[in-house]
Amino acid sequence: MKKTIFLACLLSGLLYGVRAQRTPDRYWNQRLQVGSFRLPLPPAGFLPEYLDLNGDGRPDAIRSVTIDDIPVLWLDDDGDMQRGDLEGDMDNDCLLVDRDKDGVYDLVVKYADLNGDGKADLQLIADYPKEGQRGWPNGHYMIVLDTDGDGEFNYINWNVMKLECWEKYGLSDFYTDYHGNTAFIKIHTSTDRMEDLRINWENPFLFYDPDGDGLSEMAIRVLDDPAADPEAEAAGFEKNQVKGAANWVSIALDLDNDNAPGNEFDFDCTLGFLGGGFDYMDQRHILRNMRGLPEADRFFVDPRFRQLTELIYPAHKEAWKLIFDRGRWQQAYFVFDEDDDCARWERVEFYYPMDPFKIGSFKGGVDNHPQADCAGDRGEWDTDNSGRGKLYVGRFDGRIHLYGAEWGCWRIDQNARYFQGYDRAWQGKSPEIFATVKYTDTDGNGFLxxxxxxxxxxxxxxxxxxLAELGLDDRCDLIDPASMNYKDFRKLFDRVAGDMWSGARQAVAVARRYGLETLWYAKFMNPRSVREKYNDGFWLQFYIYKDLEYLFARQNDGDMLKKLHRAYFSSDWKSLTK
Structure with a gap:
């Protein structure tokens, strides 16, 4: 009996607690120290207004409020809204938010089901700064295309009503969908400042998932940099406009496919082309379910995006051929993440052909770009694109290099203390002292x-x-990325890492032959991955080379020094065993 009474009291208390939570004065997730992933619903007791915009007797819009009594408007763009709904749906409807309560809806989120399967394939965000502040770099016009059907789109922090597409969990699990087969299109301005809303600046950013694990093993970024347009400016648009011509691309690759939960982005190198480029205005993609009721156009700062019937951009399947077949590029850049610490969604950020020793954001050094790794990457630059983006594996170090590069620079960060994050401010201070290796093509034949x-x-x-003074031929077999796919790049790096480790084992055998103790370098003798074979194999060879150099110099053995240099810089350790 006592047990029954106790259980009844406990149940009564639980039910009372549940009842208490069913009559809140506001939506539960407001200003809390946990993530805000959805638009907060209106407070209890608030009665939304249902608008019949076309006079057919059915609601076409919900006028309501959200956190801090901010006005919101949901537009029904597919005819399924009902009285009693607190919000629109996320397959075709459109959300408008008046963040500063000035009567202007300055944040717009539009969903569209492009293929008619009942799920949104497109999310468009239009972000409008205050009048007088519009124009680059204020505002956003960003479209996420859900090409892999996972339902993930962009991230808005609904506590502050701002687009925060860089926010993430852990190292690189970004809330915005950069994972898998997906794409986005973006520019840092508002739509009312753009003349043609079919084209864009980042147009597009493509992510590829060739192994189907839901992570991105390759990313291609295509830029259409705005150029001066006096006619557009005279018509009241931004002075600079995109023109439907790509003039900058980057191709980022996870060469060893070691990305995984907790390490979602691990691109190892980036190949890029600048200047010249290609026209893409024939790359048209039909849009459905964008239009909505014309009677709702009056609510928008700029209703033109609702009238779009197409977007124009290079898509996943076409981008590669357009880059290599149609591109008339003027420069080619290559960067390799030698300390393996890149965790951005875009790429291993380029080093630029600037001062090898100046360091810091916008300081005029190779890491001049604010998103570049201040130390740890190797950059190479073909400033006239004479090599057409071809690559080769150098015999002098066993690494992948850019054919046609006039010079290159590796800023060593052996222990990855300084890393490429998504914002340099998060990286801490740059090193005051760092090692540098510079490479030069002195004879102009395209090989360093x-x-x-x-x-x-x-x-x-x-x-x-x-190499010439050592009597070594610098020429190597060329590798043409234009004819490759992701599997080919994987095979290339597997071969490079395998050869690097094979060379290291040969170096150990040579060192022991000459009486050197190699267990000092035991850390480098037990690689557990393809990447460690590459990294540990390089450093093991380098340390043994330097120790042998010191040994032969102490012995005043000039002949062995010359043989050693030739052996190391031709990856021919076996020549020292003869």
């Missing part, structure tokens, strides 16, 4: 043949190696 080392960090090269 001089290597200079500043290993003590005094910003002066203390060692210079000339």
């Amino acid at each position: 043949d001089r290597i200079e080392y500043d290993l003590d960090g005094d910003r002066a090269f203390e060692t210079t190696v000339s």
